[in-house]
Amino acid sequence: MFTEIGPGMLLEDVAFSATPAAIKETAEKTVEAMTVTRETGKTDKECDWVDHVLRIRDAQDQTAFAELFRHFAPRVKAFLIRSGSDPALAEECAQEVMATLWHKAHLFDPGRASVATWVFTIARNRRIDLIRRQRRPEPEDLPWGPEAEPEPAEVVSLQQETAQLRDAINALPKAQRELIEKAYFGDLSHREIAAQTGLPLGTIKSRIRLALDRLRHAIG
Amino acid sequence: MNEQIKHHLTDALLMGYSAGALPEAFDLMVATHLSLCDDCRARAESFDAVGGVLLEDNQTEIEMDAPSLADTMAMIKQGAPRPRGPEPTPCKILPAPLSAYAGGDLSKVKWRSIGMGVKQAILATSPEATARLLYIPAGAAVPDHGHRGMELTMVLQGAFSDEVDRFGRGDVEIADEDLEHMPVADIGEDCICLAVTDAPLRFNSLMPRLFQPFFRI
Numbered sequence: 001m002f003t004e005i006g007p008g009m010l011l012e013d014v015a016f017s018a019t020p021a022a023i024k025e026t027a028e029k030t031v032e033a034m035t036v037t038r039e040t041g042k043t044d045k046e047c048d049w050v051d052h053v054l055r056i057r058d059a060q061d062q063t064a065f066a067e068l069f070r071h072f073a074p075r076v077k078a079f080l081i082r083s084g085s086d087p088a089l090a091e092e093c094a095q096e097v098m099a100t101l102w103h104k105a106h107l108f109d110p111g112r113a114s115v116a117t118w119v120f121t122i123a124r125n126r127r128i129d130l131i132r133r134q135r136r137p138e139p140e141d142l143p144w145g146p147e148a149e150p151e152p153a154e155v156v157s158l159q160q161e162t163a164q165l166r167d168a169i170n171a172l173p174k175a176q177r178e179l180i181e182k183a184y185f186g187d188l189s190h191r192e193i194a195a196q197t198g199l200p201l202g203t204i205k206s207r208i209r210l211a212l213d214r215l216r217h218a219i220g
Numbered sequence: 221m222n223e224q225i226k227h228h229l230t231d232a233l234l235m236g237y238s239a240g241a242l243p244e245a246f247d248l249m250v251a252t253h254l255s256l257c258d259d260c261r262a263r264a265e266s267f268d269a270v271g272g273v274l275l276e277d278n279q280t281e282i283e284m285d286a287p288s289l290a291d292t293m294a295m296i297k298q299g300a301p302r303p304r305g306p307e308p309t310p311c312k313i314l315p316a317p318l319s320a321y322a323g324g325d326l327s328k329v330k331w332r333s334i335g336m337g338v339k340q341a342i343l344a345t346s347p348e349a350t351a352r353l354l355y356i357p358a359g360a361a362v363p364d365h366g367h368r369g370m371e372l373t374m375v376l377q378g379a380f381s382d383e384v385d386r387f388g389r390g391d392v393e394i395a396d397e398d399l400e401h402m403p404v405a406d407i408g409e410d411c412i413c414l415a416v417t418d419a420p421l422r423f424n425s426l427m428p429r430l431f432q433p434f435f436r437i
Contacts, residue, residue, distance in 0.1 A: 062293065065293075066289060069284075069288075069289050069292065070289075072276075073284050073288065073289075074282050074283055074284055075275055076275070077284060078280040078282040079275050079278060081282060090282075091284065091285050094284065094288075095284075095288060095292040095295060096295070098292050099292055099295045102296045103296070103300035104300075112265060113265065113268065113269070113272070114269065114272050116272035116273065116276040117268050117269045117271065117272030117273075119272070120268065120271040120272040120274075120275040121268055121271070121272075123275065124238075124239075124271060125240075127240060128247075132346075133346070134243075134244040134247075135244060136244075137244070137247050137248040137250075137251035137252070137317040137320070137321070138251055138317060139254035139255045139261060139264075139315075139317060140315050140317065141316075161269075162272070162273070165270065165273055166273045169270065169273050169274070169277075170277070180270065181274055183239045183241060184238075184239045184271050184274050185274075186239070186240065186241065188239075188241060190232075190233070190236040190241050190243065190246060190418075191370075191418075193232045193235060193236045193241055194230070194232045194233070194236070194370065
């Protein structure tokens with residue numbers, strides 16, 4: 001059923017330009033990285049960022065926002081420039097992304113995503129909207145209400161996993177790391193991603209099960 | 221909850237969705253499947269976490285312009301931008317991302333016959349790939365066809381079977397050029413699917429091939 005996508009799939013009549021051979025492997029390496037677990041990992045900073053977002057949500061705290069801005073805005077701008085935007089547009093978009101963070105602080109769920117992950121998804125959607133000029137369909141919201149504040153233990157566990165993921169990605173050989181970056185910074189098409197061979201579907205499971213448990217918990 | 225989904229999205233598609241690398245029609249397929257499948261949603265969120273790490277660890281030295289923070293605060297004080305477009309209409313068959321493209325619930329879909337009782341409705345997306353809803357009457361078959369690109373078909377109502385397996389609500393069949401198949405809808409209920417492809421389909425008999433340029437199937 002999970003049909004392997006062969007290199008013969010590449011067609012001239014497809015608008016997506018791309019050479020096959022880079023990213024099924026990328027997905028594979030990423031999946032491996034996600035399964036690696038380490039004992040250590042810096043989570044203090046992340047706790048701090050979560051706290052900043054909650055301060056914005058609960059008290060419209062401008063000091064917290066300024067600190068978040070200093071950390072994330074240049075990174076969003078760099079991400080957009082790396083994805084093909086010119087610096088002026090990237091500056092404008094990074095500001096919009098940070099403004100979105102303020103306006104949507106009440107939607108942030110620290111049991112499901114780190115602040116960096118959340119900022120990434122906002123920046124990615126802005127990039128699709130602006131640079132690729134297409135809409136971004138998002139999944140239906142899960143049916144849980146605002147009363148479903150995540151358990152502190154879930155928040156901590158998410159932060160630990162994120163730290164482990166960071167360690168694992170940083171431990172990748174340079175070439176693999178660069179491949180993953182190319183995928184996320186918009187340098188690989190979906191065909192290039194699919195054309196990578198040997199994607200081990202099974203290896204993703206160990207890390208993923210945690211995320212799934214959290215989803216189910218949130219629903220229940 | 222739905223009956224157990226057996227046929228899921230690949231890691232490559234989920235990573236492509238997270239990385240923002242998919243054509244709009246494929247994003248629509250992934251978002252619709254994630255609306256029905258917690259399993260794939262969890263996997264997709266893990267791929268988002270990879271994006272978060274890369275964003276935060278990017279070593280490129282870029283600075284914001286001098287008045288950037290003040291400009292952003294001024295933007296914030298103007299209030300949140302209004303959401304674009306109407307809220308999607310809740311629909312038992314079409315999950316929210318799909319109903320937004322179909323113009324509302326199932327009754328709003330503008331079907332066009334493509335012969336032998338089969339109907340389709342093309343959904344407006346960016347041109348690199350095509351998304352359409354397919355309506356296959358109970359017991360009917362979609363003409364035997366192969367594929368020149370990647371085609372994903374997800375069942376929304378009823379079920380169909382082909383040479384590969386049986387597919388029920390939420391199941392995605394991933395077909396490429398190696399697959400020639402003739403999906404047949406289960407006899408119990410009309411089958412409605414979302415199908416996306418990044419290349420035109422090719423049919424094996426003359427009639428549908430003649431119609432192909434007109435109907436974009």
